[in-house]
Amino acid sequence: MKKIIIGILMVACGVLISSQSTFAHVLVTDETKTKGAILHIIPDDDPVAGEEATLYFDTQEQLSDAKVELTIENAFGDATKVETSKDGSLVTAKYTFPVQGVYSVAFTLVSDDARYVFNQSQRVSRGLSTSTLTQPSYAWAEVLLLASGICFAVLIIIATNRRKDIAKHSTF
Amino acid sequence: MQIMIQNLLNNSRFYILAASFLLSVAVISFFRLQIPSDQLYFIRTEQVFGLLGVLFWYTALVISPIGYVIGKHRIKKLEFARRAIGVSAFYFVLLHGSIALWGQLGGLSELQYLPTLFKWSLLGGTIAFSILLFMTLTSFDKVVAFMTYRKWKWLHRLVYVGGVLAVLHIWTVGTHLAYTNVQIAAFVALVTLSGLELYRTTKLLNEKYFHLDKTEIVTLYVTSWVLVSALILLTPTFVQNYHSRHNDHSNTTSGGGHQ
Numbered sequence: 001m002k003k004i005i006i007g008i009l010m011v012a013c014g015v016l017i018s019s020q021s022t023f024a025h026v027l028v029t030d031e032t033k034t035k036g037a038i039l040h041i042i043p044d045d046d047p048v049a050g051e052e053a054t055l056y057f058d059t060q061e062q063l064s065d066a067k068v069e070l071t072i073e074n075a076f077g078d079a080t081k082v083e084t085s086k087d088g089s090l091v092t093a094k095y096t097f098p099v100q101g102v103y104s105v106a107f108t109l110v111s112d113d114a115r116y117v118f119n120q121s122q123r124v125s126r127g128l129s130t131s132t133l134t135q136p137s138y139a140w141a142e143v144l145l146l147a148s149g150i151c152f153a154v155l156i157i158i159a160t161n162r163r164k165d166i167a168k169h170s171t172f
Numbered sequence: 173m174q175i176m177i178q179n180l181l182n183n184s185r186f187y188i189l190a191a192s193f194l195l196s197v198a199v200i201s202f203f204r205l206q207i208p209s210d211q212l213y214f215i216r217t218e219q220v221f222g223l224l225g226v227l228f229w230y231t232a233l234v235i236s237p238i239g240y241v242i243g244k245h246r247i248k249k250l251e252f253a254r255r256a257i258g259v260s261a262f263y264f265v266l267l268h269g270s271i272a273l274w275g276q277l278g279g280l281s282e283l284q285y286l287p288t289l290f291k292w293s294l295l296g297g298t299i300a301f302s303i304l305l306f307m308t309l310t311s312f313d314k315v316v317a318f319m320t321y322r323k324w325k326w327l328h329r330l331v332y333v334g335g336v337l338a339v340l341h342i343w344t345v346g347t348h349l350a351y352t353n354v355q356i357a358a359f360v361a362l363v364t365l366s367g368l369e370l371y372r373t374t375k376l377l378n379e380k381y382f383h384l385d386k387t388e389i390v391t392l393y394v395t396s397w398v399l400v401s402a403l404i405l406l407t408p409t410f411v412q413n414y415h416s417r418h419n420d421h422s423n424t425t426s427g428g429g430h431q
Contacts (some may be wrong), residue, residue, distance in 0.1 A: 024275075025290075025345070025347075026211055026215075026276070027276075027277055027278070027282055027285055027286060029285050031281070035285065036282070036284075036285020036286075038286075038290075040288065045211075045212055045215055046209070046212050058287065060287050077331045099220055114272045123208060123209040123211075125208050125209065130342060135208055136208055136235075138201075138204045138205060140201075141200075141201040141202075141204035142201070142205065142429040143201075144197050144198075144200070144201035145197075145198060145201035145202055145205065147197075148194045148195075148197040148201065149198065151190075151194050152191065152195075152198070155187060155190055155191060155194065155243060157183060159187050162181055165181075165182040166182055166183070166184050166187070167249065168182070169179070169182040169183060170182070170183055170184035170185070170252050170253065171248050171249055171252050172248065172251065172252055
């Protein structure tokens with residue numbers, strides 16, 4: 001019976017983990033800290049250089065009379081104005097990040113009486129690259145991953161050796 | 173001291189709790205090595221801990237009704253381990269919430285900028301988390317002995333209220349639930365759990381109050397299961413999923429702007 005339960009749980013995990021892509025939400029606040037927008041990028045909030053990405057800005061208010069601008073700037077200061085489309089409170093844009101790198105995404109919302117600028121730094125670390133993007137080093141993560149793996153192996157060995165005692169004591 | 177260590181090493185709950193902690197350390201360090209972007213790192217770890225929290229919570233919930241259906245003696249070791257599984261669920265949900273709040277959002281002050289649906293969803297998630305915290309704090313043997321098992325058991329039924337709130341929280345802002353295969357898996361899991369719980373509830377109620385014959389009780393059970401399943405199926409009609417909106421939009425928008 002235990003095997004059946006564990007099997008069912010593993011199948012459920014597999015189905016959940018096997019989903020191809022995921023949405024997520026990144027909260028971006030404007031420069032004056034007055035408004036918040038939710039940014040989504042497809043695919044996976046992790047765009048691939050050389051492949052078209054879709055950017056969604058949920059501004060949380062109707063944009064029928066507002067003017068919307070989207071500018072994407074690379075690390076060398078070259079800025080590209082990106083065409084956008086509006087649907088209620090949602091602004092959609094399609095953009096192909098040319099190469100890997102860190103880009104500044106500036107989303108500007110202009111209404112009759114106010115102007116709001118939302119800035120977000122977007123790292124593109126997949127796809128085409130002209131030079132190797134500096135990879136931050138995380139020595140602590142390497143140590144922790146190794147240590148947790150060793151501890152897990154030790155835990156399994158102890159549990160296996162004591163399986164009869166565990167079975168005897170771990171019951172009501 | 174030596175006896176204490178011996179007892180600990182002979183207790184299956186210790187291994188579940190230790191494995192959960194090691195798993196969390198492995199997830200945190202593995203994703204840090206794999207994902208250079210801080211923003212994406214917080215998103216992925218928050219998602220994985222949320223998923224682990226749900227899986228452990230579901231396992232803790234489903235053990236008891238399974239035991240009732242097939243006989244408690246058959247899964248008595250799992251029944252014993254259940255408390256540690258529940259505490260692990262709390263631990264993963266705590267990590268999920270902490271990363272979402274301080275990593276992904278940037279602190280409590282940023283909550284004001286979120287859309288209304290997010291705020292309601294987070295409120296539901298916070299209440300569910302508080303219930304899980306309360307369950308964890310009262311999970312010690314001494315507390316059970318102090319309260320008496322009967323009262324403790326009644327108190328711990330709050331976990332089902334927390335479960336419903338967690339489902340609503342996941343449905344409204346959960347990222348993976350925008351996809352059909354995950355929706356089907358979640359639906360099957362919830363219908364199974366409700367079927368098992370209703371079996372236990374209707375049988376107990378019948379023994380205590382209704383005293384119906386076999387045909388009547390089967391009819392009552394099947395009807396209530398179909399109704400609950402329909403209610404689960406209709407959740408998307410009554411409660412909006414934030415991400416479905418963008419999914420629908422990406423499917424219908426064919427010619428957006430280009431660079």
